[in-house]
Amino acid sequence: MVLEIKDLHVSYGSIEALHGISLELDENEVVALVGSNGAGKTTTLKAISGQIKVSSGDICFNGRSIIREKPHKIAAMGIVQVPEGRKIFYKLSVRENLMMGAYSLKDKEEIEKNLNMVLSAFPILKERFNQSGGTLSGGEQQMLAVGRALMASPKVLLLDEPSLGLAPLVVETIAEKITEISNLGIPILLVEQNANLALELSSRAYVIETGNIEISGVSDELLGNEDIQKAYLGIGD
Amino acid sequence: MYLQQIVNGLTLGAIYALLALGYSMIFGVLYFINFAHGDIAMVGGYVTWFVAASLKMNFVLAIFAGIIVSTLLGVAIEFIGYRPIRRAPKLSAVIVSMGFSFVLSTSVQLIWGTRSLSMPIFTNVKTFNIGSIIINSKQIWILVIATVIMVLLTLLINKTKLGMAMRAVALDQSTSALMGVNVNRTISATFAIGSALGAMSGIMMAAYYGVIYSTLGGLIGTKGFAAVVLGGAGSIPGAMLGGMLIGIIESIAGTVFNAQVKDAVAFVVLILVLLFKPSGILGKDVMKD
Numbered sequence: 001m002v003l004e005i006k007d008l009h010v011s012y013g014s015i016e017a018l019h020g021i022s023l024e025l026d027e028n029e030v031v032a033l034v035g036s037n038g039a040g041k042t043t044t045l046k047a048i049s050g051q052i053k054v055s056s057g058d059i060c061f062n063g064r065s066i067i068r069e070k071p072h073k074i075a076a077m078g079i080v081q082v083p084e085g086r087k088i089f090y091k092l093s094v095r096e097n098l099m100m101g102a103y104s105l106k107d108k109e110e111i112e113k114n115l116n117m118v119l120s121a122f123p124i125l126k127e128r129f130n131q132s133g134g135t136l137s138g139g140e141q142q143m144l145a146v147g148r149a150l151m152a153s154p155k156v157l158l159l160d161e162p163s164l165g166l167a168p169l170v171v172e173t174i175a176e177k178i179t180e181i182s183n184l185g186i187p188i189l190l191v192e193q194n195a196n197l198a199l200e201l202s203s204r205a206y207v208i209e210t211g212n213i214e215i216s217g218v219s220d221e222l223l224g225n226e227d228i229q230k231a232y233l234g235i236g237d
Numbered sequence: 238m239y240l241q242q243i244v245n246g247l248t249l250g251a252i253y254a255l256l257a258l259g260y261s262m263i264f265g266v267l268y269f270i271n272f273a274h275g276d277i278a279m280v281g282g283y284v285t286w287f288v289a290a291s292l293k294m295n296f297v298l299a300i301f302a303g304i305i306v307s308t309l310l311g312v313a314i315e316f317i318g319y320r321p322i323r324r325a326p327k328l329s330a331v332i333v334s335m336g337f338s339f340v341l342s343t344s345v346q347l348i349w350g351t352r353s354l355s356m357p358i359f360t361n362v363k364t365f366n367i368g369s370i371i372i373n374s375k376q377i378w379i380l381v382i383a384t385v386i387m388v389l390l391t392l393l394i395n396k397t398k399l400g401m402a403m404r405a406v407a408l409d410q411s412t413s414a415l416m417g418v419n420v421n422r423t424i425s426a427t428f429a430i431g432s433a434l435g436a437m438s439g440i441m442m443a444a445y446y447g448v449i450y451s452t453l454g455g456l457i458g459t460k461g462f463a464a465v466v467l468g469g470a471g472s473i474p475g476a477m478l479g480g481m482l483i484g485i486i487e488s489i490a491g492t493v494f495n496a497q498v499k500d501a502v503a504f505v506v507l508i509l510v511l512l513f514k515p516s517g518i519l520g521k522d523v524m525k526d
Contacts, residue, residue, distance in 0.1 A: 049415060071414035080415075087412040089405050100405050103398070104417030152417070 001026055001060070002187050003048070003079075003156055008057035010040075010047050017043045019211045020057065023189075025156065030178070030188045032202035032219060034195040040211045041191045042084055045160050048189075049081050050074045061156070076104040078155030082162060086145040090134030094125055097133045097144055101151030110153060118147040121177065139170035146177060157181065157188045163197055175201055199223045241370050242488040248376040250484020251383035252445065256438035256461030257468065257476035258390065259311075259431030265407040265471040266427050269327040273314055273337035274435055275458015281307035281436025282356070282443040282453065283345055289357050296357065304436040310341075311432025312425050320421070338454065345451045353450040356443040379441050386437060387477055390430070394473060403427055407471070456500070460487075463507040469520020478518060482506075 003025040010018040018040050025031045035041055046052040048059055050071040059067050066074055075081075080101075089097050098118060102111045119126045122143045128136060136144060142162060149157060159178065163171045171194075178201055182188055192198035199205055199219040206216040207228075215228060222228055256278055263271045285303035289296050318333045363374045394400035405413045406423045414420050442457050443449035460483060468479025483503050491499040510517060 051411060051414070070419075071411075072417050072419045075415055075417035083412060083415060087409060087415075089408050089412070091408055092401070092404060096401055096404075099398075099401065100413070100416045100418075103402065148416075 002062060003189065004058075004060040004063075005044070005048070006058045006060070008044070008047060008059065009055045010043055010052060011055050016055075017211050018047070021206075021208065021211070021213045023206055023213065023216075025187050025189050027187055028182075028185060029204065030182045030190060030202040032198035032205040033189060033191045033208055034193070034198045034205055035208035037193065038210075039208045041193075041208060042160060043211075044208070045081060045158050045189075045191055048074075048079065048158060072104075075152070078153065079158065080149045080152045080154035080156070081158040082145045082149045082160060084160040084164065086138075086141045088133040088136070088141045088144055088148075091132055093130050093132055094128045094136070094144060095130060097148050098125070098151050101148035102153075104152060111151070114151045114153060118150050121150070121180065122147050139166055139173070142166060142170070142174055143177070146174070146181075150181065154186055157186050159188060159190045159192075161192060162190070163192065163194045171197065195229075196223075238492065239489065242492055243485055244370055244372055244376065246485030246488030247481060248379050248445065248484070249488060250481035251380055252438050252441045252480075253457070253460050253464045253483050254477045254480025255383055255386065255434045255441070256457055257464035257480040258387070258473065259435040259438075260461055260465045261468070261471055261473060261476035262403075262427050262431045264465065265473075266403065266424055267319065267323070267330065269330040269334070270462060270465070270470075271319075271431075272331065272334040272458065272462075273341060274311075274334075274431070275456075275461060276338045276341035276454035277307050277311050277314070277432050278435035278439030278442075278457060278461075279449075279451070279454030280310060280341055280345060280439070281432075282439035282449045283349060285440045286354055286356050286443065286449050287349070290354070300437075300440055303440050304433050307436030307439070308429045308433045311428040311435070315425060315428040320424075338458070342451050342454055349451075351451060353448045356447050356449050358444050358447070375445060379445060382437070383441070386434065390434070391473065393430075399423075399426060460503045463503040463510075466507055466515075466517055467510050469517030472517070472519040475517055475519035 001024050005021060005023040007020045007022055008018050009016060009020055021044065023033065033041055033044060043052065047054050050069055054067045058065050061077060061079060089100060092100065098115060102114060105111050124140055125144060125147055128140065133141065133144060162174050166174065175197060178188065178190065190198055190202055199222055202219045204217065205219045205222055207214045256275065260270060260274050281303040284306045285299045288294050288299035288302045314337050318337055319330050322329050322333065358375065365372050394403065402413065402418045402423050405418060406420055410420050438457065439453065442453060464479035464483045465476055467482055468475030483506060486506060487499050487502050490502040
């Protein structure tokens with residue numbers, strides 16, 4: 001198991017946000033974590049990346065517990081996040097944003113190789129190479145955020161709401177890229193409010209509601225089950 | 238006559254600019270004005286004086302001693318004073334920095350007394366006449382060293398990995414951490430570099446006027462602060478420009494009015510900038526809380 005979350009509890013002050021969630025991500029998998037606003041999706045990602053204190057439970061990366069590690073150490077292990085809202089360094093150039101992604105890498109050849117790969121996957125970034133990140137459109141910024149994550153030679157990719165605020169056409173492009181990245185053999189944990197999209201892209205999915213995993217299973221089956229859709233996903237009538 | 242004052246003003250301005258750079262870099266990453274910065278610079282000057290005048294050692298060695306002590310002091314103050322309250326309202330950090338300012342200036346008074354001390358210099362002062370302008374070797378040294386430092390700093394910030402991390406941390410600490418940046422270490426590095434620049438400024442100020450005294454930190458500190466506000470807080474070129482402008486304005490005001498007015502001019506500029514263009518000449522709108 002690449003990433004394994006066991007009975008995770010997280011609190012903000014006296015309010016518990018996650019009441020013991022468990023989740024697994026294996027090699028070559030795209031796993032979706034879907035749920036509405038405030039269900040605990042981003043909290044789960046923050047716990048994985050070390051940005052928030054875990055009260056109990058465990059998170060293991062390749063069998064090793066990471067809950068006591070600092071965020072920059074976790075990133076250096078190859079657990080790479082594309083944060084919600086893209087979080088582009090708006091005053092840094094596209095090139096510098098990408099180089100920030102490769103911050104933990106020492107090998108110059110590897111960085112060069114990743115850069116070529118990212119620029120051929122997202123040709124628009126090549127055109128905007130020396131522009132500052134803040135001048136890019138929303139869709140371009142999302143591509144930059146994904147490209148920046150790929151620069152790190154990720155061993156696991158955590159995508160937080162990649163479709164948020166993007167035009168349908170751009171969402172389609174991003175979805176294609178997610179499949180391409182998965183085909184490279186990088187396991188992906190996809191966190192989405194857009195359940196339809198997430199279920200289409202993933203092989204398995206977890207539905208989170210008010211800090212609990214309510215249901216989990218094969219994405220196609222969840223997509224096919226009308227009751228589940230009505231109850232948890234807000235799809236259908 | 239004005240040309241002469243511009244030369245004098247540029248010299249003074251280079252000194253203020255070095256100090257302003259430290260203020261601005263620290264403001265850039267932590268969004269508060271470190272009022273202990275002038276005193277950190279002053280301590281650098283005192284240590285240099287101590288090594289050169291009391292221990293009678295080589296002046297260049299004394300300069301390095303001053304820089305090292307200020308650097309360590311700046312890093313230590315961030316670690317002890319600012320890091321524990323990083324998430325608190327910025328006013329808390331400002332007040333803590335004022336506390337450190339008093340601690341440093343009174344410590345220096347306890348160790349070396351309250352009288353002005355005469356600062357030795359490493360070279361015989363020669364005076365050159367270029368047309369109607371008189372420039373001495375101290376001014377040339379100050380201008381050359383300050384320019385070299387500013388060029389190196391600009392390269393460091395714009396061309397190195399550390400500089401890129403510093404700019405990223407200034408924009409967004411948590412996303413920088415997600416990229417693998419050790420945010421605490423980057424902030425320490427910012428304090429180290431800022432304090433080292435401050436020490437250079439304090440040493441130059443003492444060497445230029447030939448004296449050092451415990452309230453020097455407060456004096457150049459407020460000038461440096463005025464330079465930061467004028468140039469635009471958080472902006473590196475702004476700090477350089479603001480420093481130079483304050484130096485020139487001061488020198489010209491000193492001749493147009495009289496020498497007593499000189500020290501007040503920086504504050505008049507400060508008030509005017511805050512009234513009419515609070516973001517400064519090259520500043521962004523950073524007053525976020």
